[in-house]
Amino acid sequence: MAAQKRLNREELITTALAVADAEGLDAVTVRRVAQLHDVTPMALYRHFPDKEGLLVALAGRLLGGAVVPEPDDRPWHEQLRDLLSSFVDALRPHPNAALLVFNGMVTTEPGLAVTERALELMAQGGMSVERSAETASQILGSLVALAIAEPGRDLGPDPEANEDAVRAKRATLLALSPRRYPRIVAAADTLAACSDRELYFDRGVDLIVTGIRDAARAEAAAAH
Amino acid sequence: MAAQKRLNREELITTALAVADAEGLDAVTVRRVAQLHDVTPMALYRHFPDKEGLLVALAGRLLGGAVVPEPDDRPWHEQLRDLLSSFVDALRPHPNAALLVFNGMVTTEPGLAVTERALELMAQGGMSVERSAETASQILGSLVALAIAEPGRDLGPDPEANEDAVRAKRATLLALSPRRYPRIVAAADTLAACSDRELYFDRGVDLIVTGIRDAARAEAAAAH
DNA sequence: CACTGTGGTCTACAGCGTACACAGCCGGTC
DNA sequence: GACCGGCTGTGTACGCTGTAGACCACAGTG
Structure with missing residues (x-):
C-alpha cells in the first residue's frame, strides 16, 4: 500500500476487498480506499464510474476465483x-x-x-x-x-472477538425456555458454530x- | 401518515417497511421515516436504540408473517x-x-x-x-x-420500469456470443424473468x- | 513549440446517523 | 388545585458519506 503515483485499477480492487474482509462491506468507502493509496478520494473516479462500479468490479474479482x-x-x-x-x-x-x-x-x-x-x-x-x-x-x-x-462467523475483526460473539450467541440460545424451544436449546452448539467447516x-x-x-x-x- | 403527536412503534415499522418495499432498503433512513410522520429524526430514538434496532424490528415484522x-x-x-x-x-x-x-x-x-x-x-x-x-x-x-x-425483479419502483429492466436484461443476454455461451443465450427468457412465479x-x-x-x-x- | 488527453487535486454540497441539552405534556400524589 | 417526575418530541451540532465541477501537472504527438 505504498505511496505511488499512477494508481492501478486492479490494486484498488484488491485493497477494497481487503477492507471488506477485515471490517465488512460497510467499511469499504471511497475515502478509505483512497487513503490506503495515499490519494484523494476523487482519484478513484478516474478508474470507476462511481462507487457502485467499484463494487461490481469487486464481484468480478470474487467470481474470477x-x-x-x-x-x-x-x-x-x-x-x-x-x-x-x-x-x-x-x-x-x-x-x-x-x-x-x-x-x-x-x-x-x-x-x-x-x-x-x-x-x-x-x-x-x-x-x-x-x-x-x-x-x-x-x-x-x-x-x-x-x-x-x-454459522460461527459474525462480527469481530480478530478471531478472538469472533469467538466471544459465538460464545455469546450460544449462551443466548441456551438461555431460551426449554419448554418452548426444546430443540433449539438442544442444538445450541451446532446453531452457534458449525463443528466442521x-x-x-x-x-x-x-x-x-x-x-x-x-x-x-x-x-x-x-x-x- | 397524518400528523399526529405521540408516534407509535408499530406504525414506524410499517412505514419503514413501506419505504423499503417502494424504493429499496437504502431508502430507509432515519430522516425519511421521521419525515413521513411529521416528526424530527431524533424522535425515532425514543422508540429504537438506533437505526440497527429499527431494522431488527423490521426483520421481526417480516418473520411475524x-x-x-x-x-x-x-x-x-x-x-x-x-x-x-x-x-x-x-x-x-x-x-x-x-x-x-x-x-x-x-x-x-x-x-x-x-x-x-x-x-x-x-x-x-x-x-x-x-x-x-x-x-x-x-x-x-x-x-x-x-x-x-x-428473476425479473430488479430495480424500478413502478411495474413499468421493472418491465423495462427485464427487457434490457433479456436483450443483454441475447447479445452474448452464441459460440461462447450457447446455453445462456438459449435460456435468456427464463433467466431474465421467470414465467410463473x-x-x-x-x-x-x-x-x-x-x-x-x-x-x-x-x-x-x-x-x- | 503548442495542443490535447489522461489522471490526480481541491473545494464544496447535500445527505447520512446520532450525541447532547432542552422543552412540553402527561399522570400520580399531597 | 398545586406540584412534580418521567416520558417524548425538538434543536443544534458533529463527523461521516458519495460525488459534481473547476483546476492543474504531465506525457505524447503534430
Whole structure:
C-alpha cells in the first residue's frame, strides 16, 4: 500500500476487498480506499464510474476465483457438484463481499462461464432449457447464502472477538425456555458454530445437488 | 401518515417497511421515516436504540408473517414443505427487506418458532440433533435467497420500469456470443424473468425439501 | 513549440446517523 | 388545585458519506 503515483485499477480492487474482509462491506468507502493509496478520494473516479462500479468490479474479482473444472467422463451430477463446490470455495474466503455476486453473475465474464457450464451439465442430466435456467437462478442464491451465513462467523475483526460473539450467541440460545424451544436449546452448539467447516459446505452443496438430480429425474419421468 | 403527536412503534415499522418495499432498503433512513410522520429524526430514538434496532424490528415484522402450520398426520416432509413455503411466502412480498431476517432468525420470537418447528420435523424424519441444526442453517439462507433473487425483479419502483429492466436484461443476454455461451443465450427468457412465479417458488422449496429428505435417508442408512 | 488527453487535486454540497441539552405534556400524589 | 417526575418530541451540532465541477501537472504527438 505504498505511496505511488499512477494508481492501478486492479490494486484498488484488491485493497477494497481487503477492507471488506477485515471490517465488512460497510467499511469499504471511497475515502478509505483512497487513503490506503495515499490519494484523494476523487482519484478513484478516474478508474470507476462511481462507487457502485467499484463494487461490481469487486464481484468480478470474487467470481474470477471460481475455476470451471474441465469436463470429464464422470456422471453429470458429480461434475456439477465439483463446479458448485468450486464456486462456493471462491466465495468462502470473502463472506462479507459475497453478497455482491448477486449482481455480477450475468454481467461479468467469470460469472457467465460458471452459469454456462452449469446449464450445460443440467442439460446433460436431461433437464429442459427452461427448467435448468430456473434451477440455476434458484441455486445461485443458495450457494451465495451458504458462503455468507456460515454459522460461527459474525462480527469481530480478530478471531478472538469472533469467538466471544459465538460464545455469546450460544449462551443466548441456551438461555431460551426449554419448554418452548426444546430443540433449539438442544442444538445450541451446532446453531452457534458449525463443528466442521468443510463438512458444512460439502453437505450444503450435496443437499442442493441431490435436489437438482431429483428434479431432473422427475422431469424425465413426467415426459415419460 | 397524518400528523399526529405521540408516534407509535408499530406504525414506524410499517412505514419503514413501506419505504423499503417502494424504493429499496437504502431508502430507509432515519430522516425519511421521521419525515413521513411529521416528526424530527431524533424522535425515532425514543422508540429504537438506533437505526440497527429499527431494522431488527423490521426483520421481526417480516418473520411475524410466517405462520407455523399446526402439526397433522401427514408425513414429516410434507409438513416441512408447508412450513418452508409459509416462510418464503412471508418474505416474498418484501424482497428488499428479506435480507434482514438473516440477523433476526434466532433473536426474534417468530424466527425462533419457525426454527423450532423445522428442527422438530427433521427429528421426526430421523435426523440427529446436530445434523438437523446444521441443515437448518443451510436452508435458511436458501429460502431467503429464493425470496430475494426472484428473476425479473430488479430495480424500478413502478411495474413499468421493472418491465423495462427485464427487457434490457433479456436483450443483454441475447447479445452474448452464441459460440461462447450457447446455453445462456438459449435460456435468456427464463433467466431474465421467470414465467410463473408460483411454480418458481414451489419448485425452489421442493428442491430444498428433497435435498433434506435425501440427507435424512443417508444418515439413517449410515447408522444402519 | 503548442495542443490535447489522461489522471490526480481541491473545494464544496447535500445527505447520512446520532450525541447532547432542552422543552412540553402527561399522570400520580399531597 | 398545586406540584412534580418521567416520558417524548425538538434543536443544534458533529463527523461521516458519495460525488459534481473547476483546476492543474504531465506525457505524447503534430
